[in-house]
Amino acid sequence: MKITDTAIPAVKLITPPRIADDRGFFCESWNRARLAEAGIAVDFVQDNHSLSHRTGTVRGLHYQAPPHAQGKLVRCGHGRLFDVAVDIRKGSPTYGQWAGAELSFENGRQMWIPAGFLHGFMTLEPDTEIIYKCTDYYAPDCDGAVRWDSCGIDWPLEGIAPVLSEKDERAPRLDDFDSPFSYAGAAA
Numbered sequence: 001m002k003i004t005d006t007a008i009p010a011v012k013l014i015t016p017p018r019i020a021d022d023r024g025f026f027c028e029s030w031n032r033a034r035l036a037e038a039g040i041a042v043d044f045v046q047d048n049h050s051l052s053h054r055t056g057t058v059r060g061l062h063y064q065a066p067p068h069a070q071g072k073l074v075r076c077g078h079g080r081l082f083d084v085a086v087d088i089r090k091g092s093p094t095y096g097q098w099a100g101a102e103l104s105f106e107n108g109r110q111m112w113i114p115a116g117f118l119h120g121f122m123t124l125e126p127d128t129e130i131i132y133k134c135t136d137y138y139a140p141d142c143d144g145a146v147r148w149d150s151c152g153i154d155w156p157l158e159g160i161a162p163v164l165s166e167k168d169e170r171a172p173r174l175d176d177f178d179s180p181f182s183y184a185g186a187a188a
C-alpha cells in the first residue's frame, strides 16, 4: 500500500494495490492492520456513499464538531473528483491551509482526513460516486459548514458554474468562522 504526503502532514494519500487478472481486479480497499502499520490506527463506524449527477458539483466544506468529530477515509467509486481537506485546528501551523488531490475510480487513490479538518470535493465527471469511512456516527447537531470558496482553494472549475446545496450556499466564510477544534485536541 502506497502512502504519500500532502501539503499538510496529517492528511495522507493512500493507494492500496490492485490485483489484476483477465476478469478485472481485486483490491482490499481498507485493511485496518495495514492502515495502522502506516500510522493511521483508527476504527471506522460508518460508511457513506453519495452520487453526484453533474460535473462541477461541490459538496462541502463540512465538519462535525466534537464530541462527534469525524476522521474520514475517502475514495472515488465511479468517475473522478477533486478532494480537499482544510486544517481548522486552532493553533495549528497549517491552520486555514488546504490539501487537495484528484481521486478517481481509475487511480484508486484515497485520502485520509483526520478530525479537525473541513472536507469537501468537486466532481470532474458526471455521475461521480464518493465512498468514505467515518470514525464517528452522523450527528446532525454537530454538523457544520464553511463556504467552499472562502479558503483560497484552487478548485479546477475551468469556467464551470458549481452545483451547490442550499446549505452550502449559505455557509459562513472561513474568516467569519470560530473553529471548535484545537491543534492539541483534534488528533486523528
Ligand SMILES: Cc1cn([C@H]2C[C@H](O)[C@@H](COP(=O)(O)OP(=O)(O)O[C@H]3O[C@H](C)C(=O)[C@H](O)[C@H]3O)O2)c(=O)[nH]c1=O
Residues within 6 Å of the ligand: 048, 050, 059, 060, 062, 063, 119, 120, 121, 137, 138, 165, 167
Ligand atoms: C452526512 C450525512 C447526511 N445524511 C443525510 C442528511 C440529508 O438528509 C442527506 C444529505 O446530506 P448532506 O446534504 O449533508 O450531504 P453532503 O452535502 O454530501 O454532505 C457530506 O459532504 C461532505 C463531503 C462530507 O464530508 C460530509 O460527510 C457530509 O457533510 O443525507 C445522513 O443521513 N447521514 C450522514 O452521515
